[in-house]
Amino acid sequence: MKRLLSIELQKIWQNKASRILTIVYFLSLSLLATVALIEFDFGVFKFEAAKSGFFNFPYIWHFTTYIASWLKIFLAVIIVSMIANEYSYGTLKQNLIDGMSKKEFLLSKVYTILVFSLVSTTLVFVISLILGLKYSSFTEIGIIFSDLEYLFAYFLKHVAFFSFCLFLALLIKRSAFTLGFIFVWFLGENIGHAILKYQILGYTHLDKDTTPIDFLKKLFPLESMSNLIVEPFTRLNFVKSVTTTVGATIEKNYAVEPVSVVIVLFWTCLFLLLSFYILKKRDL
Numbered sequence: 001m002k003r004l005l006s007i008e009l010q011k012i013w014q015n016k017a018s019r020i021l022t023i024v025y026f027l028s029l030s031l032l033a034t035v036a037l038i039e040f041d042f043g044v045f046k047f048e049a050a051k052s053g054f055f056n057f058p059y060i061w062h063f064t065t066y067i068a069s070w071l072k073i074f075l076a077v078i079i080v081s082m083i084a085n086e087y088s089y090g091t092l093k094q095n096l097i098d099g100m101s102k103k104e105f106l107l108s109k110v111y112t113i114l115v116f117s118l119v120s121t122t123l124v125f126v127i128s129l130i131l132g133l134k135y136s137s138f139t140e141i142g143i144i145f146s147d148l149e150y151l152f153a154y155f156l157k158h159v160a161f162f163s164f165c166l167f168l169a170l171l172i173k174r175s176a177f178t179l180g181f182i183f184v185w186f187l188g189e190n191i192g193h194a195i196l197k198y199q200i201l202g203y204t205h206l207d208k209d210t211t212p213i214d215f216l217k218k219l220f221p222l223e224s225m226s227n228l229i230v231e232p233f234t235r236l237n238f239v240k241s242v243t244t245t246v247g248a249t250i251e252k253n254y255a256v257e258p259v260s261v262v263i264v265l266f267w268t269c270l271f272l273l274l275s276f277y278i279l280k281k282r283d284l
Contacts, residue, residue, distance in 0.1 A: 025074035058147035083169035
């Protein structure tokens with residue numbers, strides 16, 4: 001494992017674009033701490049992030065993992081480029097000639113995905129803990145370390161998404177086309193669902209989100225990954241107060257649902273198996 005991981009990390013660090021993206025990604029994660037400095041006035045309304053409840057334990061685990069998960073596109077570009085460069089520069093064929101098996105080649109990519117995801121999760125944990133200890137109104141040990149399942153969901157979400165990127169990169173072999181296909185896939189899941197639900201099946205926007213087609217959408221790869229960590233903003237008391245004032249109600253399950261974890265684990269395993277199948281069958 002150490003040898004394979006070392007080879008991959010050297011490839012990433014020696015590639016200027018990948019090195020810059022890696023640095024930008026982890027610096028961007030570190031900048032999460034600056035959210036606490038956000039303040040602005042809007043007429044009689046004054047907003048101070050540090051006093052808004054964003055950093056209260058255990059809510060902060062939900063908030064930071066949700067925000068930080070949007071930054072994973074930086075690492076996705078690295079993963080995709082890493083595979084594309086293997087084909088473009090012939091390093092994949094050279095590695096196989098030098099004695100690396102196709103299984104070891106895939107494992108080296110998987111180990112890299114796991115390390116990136118683990119380091120990212122650890123950094124989010126440390127940043128969240130520091131912010132929480134400084135700004136949270138609740139600092140009891142039991143409260144601080146509750147809801148840590150969001151960190152597990154964050155880790156799994158990254159591993160699953162990068163496995164998806166790995167599969168597509170091996171399938172398409174071109175980084176630009178792969179990233180474009182990921183975007184098209186995302187649009188396809190959402191637009192396809194909307195067309196099928198409202199245009200073909202005839203549901204209205206007033207119908208509750210409990211139709212069979214809504215359940216089917218939750219089985220899609222990117223949607224299931226998204227459902228691991230739902231948006232946290234409507235959990236805040238001041239948001240609930242505003243919605244209650246205008247006569248609206250918000251009914252949402254904010255927990256990390258076991259069914260979502262199972263679905264994402266299924267897709268992760270499938271993408272890795274398909275990646276190995278492509279490597280095994282393709283004439284390199």
